[in-house]
Amino acid sequence: MLRFSNFLFPEATTPEDDARIIAESLEEAKLCDELGVExxxxxxxxxxxxxAYVDPTTFAAAVLAATKRIKLGFAVAQVSLHHPVRLAEQMALLDNLGKGRLIVGLGRGTAYNVYEYQGxxxxxxxxxxxYEEAEEIMLRAWTSETGLTHKGKFWDLHMPRLRPICYTKPHPTVLRASSSEEGALHLARRGLPFMMNVQSLEATRTRLARYRAELAASGHDEAVIARCMAESWVWRNVVVAETDAEAERVAIPAFEAMQAHRREMRExxxxxxxxxxxxxxxxxxxVQVEHALIYGSPATVAARMAEIDRTGVGGVICAFRLGPMPDAVARESIRLFMTRVAPEFQPGRAAAAE
Incomplete structure (x- = not known):
């Protein structure tokens, strides 16, 4: 069964937009909780x-307090920008606040924006x-009952046991991002699921097939392979409207404006x-509409999602609010998706249709 999620990645075009977009983002989180987004x-x-909210660890606390059932994940925390002990503490606190609703998505940091590192x-x-050293420290900090001593290239640490201890045992769910095929295959060898960045459908099929083959070649049994596939996610930008024409009218300008804004500081x-x-x-x-953007009526979007479903991946990370898209448009897109697209992928639906 293909699962669906929302990538809350809201753009604030100017500094004057920040407060409004942050407030709207919290309301979008509440809507997703009400609609059953996973x-x-x-x-x-x-x-x-x-x-707009910049710091996902701080914003996550507000989201967890405002919601009841939805899981909260990071896609991703830019680990290389953080002190690993502080980040481990923050994630342990969030795990307690959410009573186990946390997915700690880890990545090295942006591959495009040098100014984020410079800052x-x-x-x-x-x-x-x-990133690699920090991940090791975080996992040890979460699981050690006596504290840890670490001497590495970037950190020299001697610390007592981390508090608060994790709510989830032995630690919160951890998911790694991979922007390359080699990165995905490396995770396959470790028997770990992954998050894939935006790729064409053909590249998605190919990478997942190679990932599955590498899991088997590395000696992982069918249960591990099935779990890794089910817990892996791919990312697409998604816009749903009542008709294909209306979706196209809204989606393409918003997507293109978003890409232009993301290039601006880099250039x-x-x-x-x-x-x-x-x-x-x-x-x-x-950055290509034909690969990165799924738009259309509920029936059209469901057909595109069915293509992804056939790759065997467990879930789709759907970014609904694109660039300068108005809040009301994004909210309606989410409603249409969750009430008229997502139900097509519920267990037993295909059998009933036959």
Missing amino acids: VLWLAEHHFDGNC FGIDWQEAQGR KVYAEQGIRMVKETVPPAR
């Missing part, structure tokens, strides 16, 4: 308005190493400093 994912981006005084070329930094983290010779799937 997971609400939070992003982390700094300085550019691409993610925190971190060399972006150290991001992967910092400014490149013009001023000559630094570009990733040199892309062709437009990647994440």
Whole structure:
């Protein structure tokens, strides 16, 4: 059964929009809780308005207090920007506040926005190493009953037992992001599920097939393979309206404006400093309408989701509010999706239709 979630990734085009967008984002979280969305994912981006609430750990506390049943995930916490002990403490607290509703999505940090590293005084070329060391520290901090001693490249630590202890045992659910096929295969070898960034449908099919094959080749049994596939997620931008024409009218301008806003600060930094983290010779799937955006009537969107379902992945991370899209439009899109698209994927629906 394909599962659905909402990536709450709200853009504030100007600083004057910040307060309004943050308030609207909290209301969107409440709506998702009421409509039965399984997971609400939070992003982390700094300085550019691409993610209005900026700090997902702080915002997560407000969301958990305002909701009752929805799970809360990070897609992702930019681990390389954080002290791992502080981040482990914050996640343990959130795990207690949500009574086990937390999914700790971990990633190295942005692969595109050098200014996010510069703003925190971190060399972006150290991001992967910092992430790997920090993840190890966090897992040990959550599970050690006697504290830990760690001497690594980036941190030298000697600490008592972490408090508060985790609500979930042995620690909150952890999910790693992978933006490359090699990263996905590395997680397959470890028997771990993953979050995939926006890819074309064909690339999604291919990567998931190779991921599944690598799980088997690494000696994992069918139960582990099934669990890893069921707990893995892919990301798409989604707009639902009553008709295909109305969805197209709303979705494409919002998507294109969002991509332009996300490029703006990168291009400014490149013009001023000559630094570009990733040199892309062709437009990647994440910026192409045909690959990154699913839009249309409920029937059209359901058909597109069925294509993803056939890849065998467990769930779709749907970003509904795109760029400058008005709050009311995004909320209606979520309602239509949860009342007229998601029910098509409930257990037994296909058998009943036959």
